Amino acid sequence: MEPWLLLVVAIAGFAIAFLASMVGIAGAILFLPVMILCFMIQPSAAIGASTFAGAASTTAAAVQYLASKKVNFRLAVIFIALNLPGVFFGTWLAGMLESRALAGYCGLLIIGLAIVILINRNGARCNDGESQSSKVGKDEDGTPVIAKRNPGLVFSTKFVAQSSTSSFLGGFVTGFGGMGGATVTTCSMLVIGVSLRAVVGASIFAAAVTYWSSAITRALMPGFDWALAAALAVGAGAGAVLGARYHEKVKTSLLRAILSGIALFAGIQLTSLLFGF
Numbered sequence: 001m002e003p004w005l006l007l008v009v010a011i012a013g014f015a016i017a018f019l020a021s022m023v024g025i026a027g028a029i030l031f032l033p034v035m036i037l038c039f040m041i042q043p044s045a046a047i048g049a050s051t052f053a054g055a056a057s058t059t060a061a062a063v064q065y066l067a068s069k070k071v072n073f074r075l076a077v078i079f080i081a082l083n084l085p086g087v088f089f090g091t092w093l094a095g096m097l098e099s100r101a102l103a104g105y106c107g108l109l110i111i112g113l114a115i116v117i118l119i120n121r122n123g124a125r126c127n128d129g130e131s132q133s134s135k136v137g138k139d140e141d142g143t144p145v146i147a148k149r150n151p152g153l154v155f156s157t158k159f160v161a162q163s164s165t166s167s168f169l170g171g172f173v174t175g176f177g178g179m180g181g182a183t184v185t186t187c188s189m190l191v192i193g194v195s196l197r198a199v200v201g202a203s204i205f206a207a208a209v210t211y212w213s214s215a216i217t218r219a220l221m222p223g224f225d226w227a228l229a230a231a232l233a234v235g236a237g238a239g240a241v242l243g244a245r246y247h248e249k250v251k252t253s254l255l256r257a258i259l260s261g262i263a264l265f266a267g268i269q270l271t272s273l274l275f276g277f
Helices: 003-022 026-037 043-067 073-096 099-119 131-135 158-178 179-191 196-219 226-249 252-275
Strands: none
Touching: 003 043, 003 226, 026 099, 026 196, 026 252, 043 196, 043 226, 073 158, 073 179, 073 196, 099 158, 099 179, 099 226, 099 252, 158 179, 179 196, 196 226, 196 252
């Protein structure tokens, strides 16, 4: 690949990771279609580079969130512990059933979650049934939240069950469709009433742990394009650090809109498999 094209790829990776890291996802859901549709890169090479860049971006963002003490480790452990079984189960079931159709249905689920987030601007109810506004007040733009800058969530039995289901579902979607898992996990946590600011750090940290296992596997496979992966990873890593740094400076309503837009894009990508695209 020409050096100037690798530079453009790095810039694209920077822009995608900047947005993705602010809302707690890896960005691979955007890396992949951009590589294939905009740069005409072969899918096998694009998947490997996107996975490697996703690992790099989540690691860079996780370091920034850790430095800012914005990672809720209890929530991150739940995400990691339940996401992997979901991936394995989704992959196993996809091998037995018509995976294209099932991935499409997963896409419809993501679209539904995105629509709920857009409509429900005032947030869901807390996991103990109290309104968010009466529990801890509102964010800087008036959005009620469970946890704000210090993600001190109450880990009741119900909340742990909801978080576990969210994480497992995210892994399940990844196993079926090969992408969109982190988007499902983050979106579903918002739907049950958790502040985006409380979820982002844990989601990014968990994604960094799980992404590297896939990235290493891809890197060892024949045909892995190291130049492409390195260019995308460098750009994505820089963008992720900046996005994590500016996360607190962006209004919650805008962050929710960004997440919803990415979720809609991911959902449409997966739903297109229903129609053989």
